[in-house]
Amino acid sequence: MRRAPSWPRHAIMIAVSVLMLIPFYWVLKTSLTGENIYAYPPRIVPVDPHLYNYVDVWYLIPFPRYLLNSLIVTAMAICGNLLFNTAAGYALTKQFPGRRWIVLLLLSCMLIPFQATIIPAYLITAQLGVLNTHLGIALPLLSTIICIFIFKASFESVPRSLIDAARVDGLGEWRIVVRILLPLSKSAVATNVILTFIWSWNAFMWPLIVTRSPEMQTLPLGLARFLSVLEDTTGALYAFVVLVLVPGLAIFLMAQKEFIRGLTSGATKG
Amino acid sequence: MSRWRFLGHRFVAVPLALVILIGGWNIYIAFNDDGRIRGEVRDGTGAPVPGATVIFFERNFINYQEMKRTVTDASGAYRFDGMQVHVGQLEARTADGRLSARRQLRLWFRAQNVEMAPLVLEAPRG
Amino acid sequence: MARASGSTWFHRKQTRELALVGCFLLPALTIFFLYRILPLGWNVWLSFNSWSPLKGAKWVGIDNYQEMLFDDDVFWDAFANTLIFIGCSPIAIALAFAIALLVNSDLKGAAVYRTIVFLSYPLMTVAVGIIWRWLYDERGGFINYVLRSSGIVDQPVKFLQSFDWALACVIAAEFWQVLGFYMIILLTGLQSIPQHLYEAARVDGVPPYARLLRITLPLLRPSIFLCIVVGILNSFTSFDLVYVMTNGGPGHATELLITYIYKAGFGQTRFDYAAALTIVQFFLLVVLTVIANKLSGGNAGSLER
Numbered sequence: 001m002r003r004a005p006s007w008p009r010h011a012i013m014i015a016v017s018v019l020m021l022i023p024f025y026w027v028l029k030t031s032l033t034g035e036n037i038y039a040y041p042p043r044i045v046p047v048d049p050h051l052y053n054y055v056d057v058w059y060l061i062p063f064p065r066y067l068l069n070s071l072i073v074t075a076m077a078i079c080g081n082l083l084f085n086t087a088a089g090y091a092l093t094k095q096f097p098g099r100r101w102i103v104l105l106l107l108s109c110m111l112i113p114f115q116a117t118i119i120p121a122y123l124i125t126a127q128l129g130v131l132n133t134h135l136g137i138a139l140p141l142l143s144t145i146i147c148i149f150i151f152k153a154s155f156e157s158v159p160r161s162l163i164d165a166a167r168v169d170g171l172g173e174w175r176i177v178v179r180i181l182l183p184l185s186k187s188a189v190a191t192n193v194i195l196t197f198i199w200s201w202n203a204f205m206w207p208l209i210v211t212r213s214p215e216m217q218t219l220p221l222g223l224a225r226f227l228s229v230l231e232d233t234t235g236a237l238y239a240f241v242v243l244v245l246v247p248g249l250a251i252f253l254m255a256q257k258e259f260i261r262g263l264t265s266g267a268t269k270g
Numbered sequence: 271m272s273r274w275r276f277l278g279h280r281f282v283a284v285p286l287a288l289v290i291l292i293g294g295w296n297i298y299i300a301f302n303d304d305g306r307i308r309g310e311v312r313d314g315t316g317a318p319v320p321g322a323t324v325i326f327f328e329r330n331f332i333n334y335q336e337m338k339r340t341v342t343d344a345s346g347a348y349r350f351d352g353m354q355v356h357v358g359q360l361e362a363r364t365a366d367g368r369l370s371a372r373r374q375l376r377l378w379f380r381a382q383n384v385e386m387a388p389l390v391l392e393a394p395r396g
Numbered sequence: 397m398a399r400a401s402g403s404t405w406f407h408r409k410q411t412r413e414l415a416l417v418g419c420f421l422l423p424a425l426t427i428f429f430l431y432r433i434l435p436l437g438w439n440v441w442l443s444f445n446s447w448s449p450l451k452g453a454k455w456v457g458i459d460n461y462q463e464m465l466f467d468d469d470v471f472w473d474a475f476a477n478t479l480i481f482i483g484c485s486p487i488a489i490a491l492a493f494a495i496a497l498l499v500n501s502d503l504k505g506a507a508v509y510r511t512i513v514f515l516s517y518p519l520m521t522v523a524v525g526i527i528w529r530w531l532y533d534e535r536g537g538f539i540n541y542v543l544r545s546s547g548i549v550d551q552p553v554k555f556l557q558s559f560d561w562a563l564a565c566v567i568a569a570e571f572w573q574v575l576g577f578y579m580i581i582l583l584t585g586l587q588s589i590p591q592h593l594y595e596a597a598r599v600d601g602v603p604p605y606a607r608l609l610r611i612t613l614p615l616l617r618p619s620i621f622l623c624i625v626v627g628i629l630n631s632f633t634s635f636d637l638v639y640v641m642t643n644g645g646p647g648h649a650t651e652l653l654i655t656y657i658y659k660a661g662f663g664q665t666r667f668d669y670a671a672a673l674t675i676v677q678f679f680l681l682v683v684l685t686v687i688a689n690k691l692s693g694g695n696a697g698s699l700e701r
Contacts, residue, residue, distance in 0.1 A: 009498050010505075016495060017512040023527045023572065024515075026538045030530065038535040041545065052357070052376045059356055059380060084424040091420035094413065102421065109432045111685075115632040115654055116678050117435035119442065119661050119670050124430055140431040143424040173416055190281070202520040204636040209662060220522040224640060227526060238530065241523045252518045254280055256511060259518065263577070264584045 031238035053239035060236055063243075065215055066222035070201060073137045073218055077200035078193055080142030085192060088143070089151025090177050110145045115205060122209050132212045141200045147192045150265055154185035191262035194255045201248055219244050302383045305353035309386030310346050311362045311370070318346025319364065319391060326350055327359040327372075334359050356380045362389040439678075442671035449665070460672035471673070473648040474656040477563060478631050478677070481570075481652060482684065485627025488571045489620065492578030497608075499579070500586045510583070514576030521573065521633075525640030528569035532556050556642050562649045566641055570634055578623045585619030586612070621692040628684050632677070653677040 030037055032049040057063055092103065114121075121140060130136035158181055166176050182189065204220040211217055217225065223244060226237055252259055276282055311322045322342045327334035337358070342348045348362075356377045362370040370389040377384060443460055447453040464471045495513055499506045516524070531538045534552035543549045555561045589612065597607050613620075635654045638644060644651040644659070653673060661670030 006503060009501065009503055013495075013498055013503070013509045017509055020513055020516060020572070020575075022538065023531055026531055027527050030536070040535060040541075042536045042538070042541050050376075055356055055376070055378060084427070087420035088424035091417040094417055096414055096417050102425075106428070109428045112432045112436060112678075113629055113632045113681070114431070115635060116674050116681075117431060117439070118657070119667050119674060120435035120438035121431050122661075123438070123667070124434065140427070143427045145428070148424060198518045202518075202522075204520070204522050204639075205658070208639075209658075220520055220636075223520075223522050223526065227640065237526065241526050245519055245523050248518050248520060249515070250284070252515070253511075254284060256514075260514070260580055264580060 027238050027241055031235055031242050033235055037235055037238075053235040054243065056234070056236040057240045057243060060230070061222060061226055061240075062214070063222070063240075066217055066219045069134065069137075069216060070218040072134045073141075073203075073207075074197055074200045076134060076138035077141040078196045080138065081144055081147060081192055081196045082189065084143040085147040085151050086177055086182065088148045090155055090173075090181065092148065092152045093155045106145050106148065114140060118205065118209060121206075125210060131210055132216050134216070136210045137203075137207050137216075137218065138200070140206060141196070141203065144192075144196065144199075146262065146265070147188075147195060150188050150191055150262060151185065153265070154188035155181050158184050187258060187261070190255060190258040191265075194251060194259050195262045197251055198248055198259070299379050299382075303379065303381040304383055305351060305355075305381035306383040307350040307353055307360075307375070307386065308384070309348060309360070310388040311342050311348065311391065312346060312388045313368070313391045314393065318342075319362075320344045320346055322346070322348075322362050322364045322391070324348040324350075324360060324362045324389065326353065326355075327361070328355055329357050329359075352381070354381050356382070360386065360389060362391060364391065368393060436678075439671045439674050442668050443675050445668055447668045449667070460669050461676075463669070464672055464676065470648050470651065470656060474651040474653045475676075475680075477649075477651055478653045478680070480563065481567060481631045481634070482628050484567050484571075485624065485630065488575055489578050489582075489623045489627065491571075492575050492623070493582050493620075495575070496579045496582040496586055497612075500583060510579070513579055516573050517576040517580075519573065521636035522640050524569060524573050525637045528565070528572070529556065529641050532565055557646055559646055559649045562642055562646060566634075566638055566650050569641065570630060570637055573637075574626070574630060577626065581622055581626070582616065582619050585616045589615045617692045621688055624688045624692070625685055628681055628688070632681075653680075 029044075029046050031053050032051070033043070033046040034048055034050065092099065125131055125136050125139065128136075128139075130139065162180060163176060166180050171179065202220065203218075204224070207218050207221055208224075211221065214225070223240060226240055230237065277286065307326070309324075311319045311324060313319050320342055323339055324342065325339045326337050328337040337355075338350060338353070340348050340350060342362075356379060358375045360373045360375055368391040370391050373386065373389060375384070375386070444455060444457060445453040446456045446459070495509075499510050499513075503509070530536070532540070532555040534540050534554045539555070540549075540552045544552065553561065555565045593611050593615075594607060597611060602610070631652060632654050634652065635658065638650055638652055638655050639658075642650045644655050654677065657670045657673045657677070660666045660673060
């Protein structure tokens with residue numbers, strides 16, 4: 001069978017890749033250049049590159065504070081997700097009256113974008129008295145429907161006999177989950193952790209609404225604040241951008257398979 | 271041996287490497303953050319200049335303002351202590367009007383101890 | 397006697413199991429109740445009332461909607477922009493489809509290309525906004541640099557300050573971020589098409605473009621529908637991008653419904669009006685999704701099974 005040569009396809013894909021990568025390069029370049037970033041024509045390769053912009057970010061703004069807030073919120077979201085989603089996923093593997101309704105309820109909840117709920121969500125959070133706290137920022141992120149279904153599917157693939165044997169051995173339900181099911185669904189756990197990390201790390205709108213004081217702001221808010229206070233006049237802003245992007249990118253590159261599996265299973269299973 | 275195999279897994283190895291790196295960096299900072307800036311003032315011929323005034327300018331958003339000054343000792347050396355800065359400029363001048371070029375100072379962390387290259391005085395212009 | 401005790405034992409076991417299921421489901425359901433279902437109802441209630449945090453609620457019927465539809469030009473701007481925003485997503489989907497076809501073939505290094513195209517999706521949207529602001533910048537920006545050095549324009553174009561360009565620029569930035577996600581969805585769809593269909597078609601001498609039209613596209617319908625839904629939802633999630641890049645300006649040239657909701661709710665503390673806006677946007681979302689479902693052959697129900 002005669003095959004078309006592959007170089008045109010390579011050429012197209014290389015062009016696409018270059019186009020996709022230019023924004024990354026441009027920001028990285030700007031974050032490394034010296035004082036005047038407005039000189040025209042801009043240099044393609046940075047002039048006397050240095051890393052001091054990154055030092056500036058650390059001290060110009062309360063970067064450590066933002067980082068700490070982001071880490072606390074993300075950690076809370078990951079713990080909450082692991083705990084609640086495993087529990088809910090395990091409950092859904094059982095047969096009980098009304099199960100169909102709960103599955104239907106969860107599926108229809110998935111169609112409600114969180115952004116469409118901000119006004120009442122803000123009022124509810126105010127009623128709960130957790131405005132401007134880490135808990136308040138993390139609360140809506142504490143459970144994810146997609147991940148419940150990922151856990152459910154993963155638990156269902158564990159052989160029934162294994163669970164029954166454990167039950168005969170006298171293990172309680174929660175211990176069955178922790179000792180038997182979770183170790184056998186490592187990839188579901190990884191998917192859950194990664195999705196939650198990316199979502200809570202990048203969350204902007206909800207923290208913007210819930211936080212009132214600067215010392216509760218997370219990194220994305222810090223970024224927006226930096227932009228509004230210092231304008232885009234210094235390379236430090238772009239150093240900040242790079243610093244904020246690196247953890248997300250690193251996690252994505254490390255766990256691309258799990259991340260994509262999570263997104264697509266969420267996408268195809270409803 | 272296989273008990274430690276899990277350390278090689280990328281989800282363990284990468285965070286571990288990060289923790290070690292950050293820890294090491296912080297230990298280094300802890301031992302080097304007295305804010306000591308040292309250096310010498312010399313004239314055009316390379317001879318040390320005692321009694322010259324060295325001024326430190328701190329950055330104030332867009333311009334630099336004088337923050338502290340000191341005088342070189344008999345061997346032409348100067349020294350600032352407890353400088354809680356990570357960026358600034360240094361300049362030396364003498365009573366007879368000689369001046370050095372302003373030297374940009376950029377540090378890797380606040381109050382880093384640093385040894386500056388000598389500030390060279392130039393003859394007064396005009 | 398034995399049977400009776402057996403049945404109560406069984407009964408007890410069943411109630412215990414039910415209690416357990418309840419306990420396990422409760423935390424997650426509480427969160428979804430508080431942050432999905434309750435807000436939806438509350439929005440509806442708020443939109444028919446005059447309410448602000450300091451004064452009580454007063455039933456005003458459809459006053460909020462009336463104001464929105466007849467006295468509020470900004471609403472119509474935002475509405476039109478949102479429609480344009482959604483209407484442009486098929487372009488990105490088509491691009492992603494082309495890329496997915498290329499990456500899906502037995503190309504060496506396809507995994508690398510796939511990673512690169514997908515790389516921008518998991519980024520923080522605020523940072524993406526800043527990156528693109530900088531690319532569009534009229535002084536140090538890349539796009540102006542290319543346009544000027546290739547002689548297309550003489551004067552730098554202030555893209556994000558121009559009424560003509562701002563919306564297109566925001567949409568382009570959004571494309572850049574979401575292209576990889578469309579590609580992944582379509583790729584998953586492509587890989588689920590059984591290869592023997594292509595083999596059979598090739599044996600029968602069906603030309604490649606016909607194979608694309610007759611086999612690939614019909615079988616890819618659920619994936620394409622999904623992409624369209626994602627495109628519709630992006631008009632909600634692009635709040636971050638618009639907030640950072642233009643904040644709705646210049647004028648209201650890039651105002652989306654979601655940014656307008658935010659401004660009405662948290663800028664002017666008109667929670668009732670913002671709730672009415674949310675209801676309108678939600679309806680728009682549902683209507684468009686249903687239309688997309690009809691157009692894609694109405695088999696999106698397979699999605700929910």
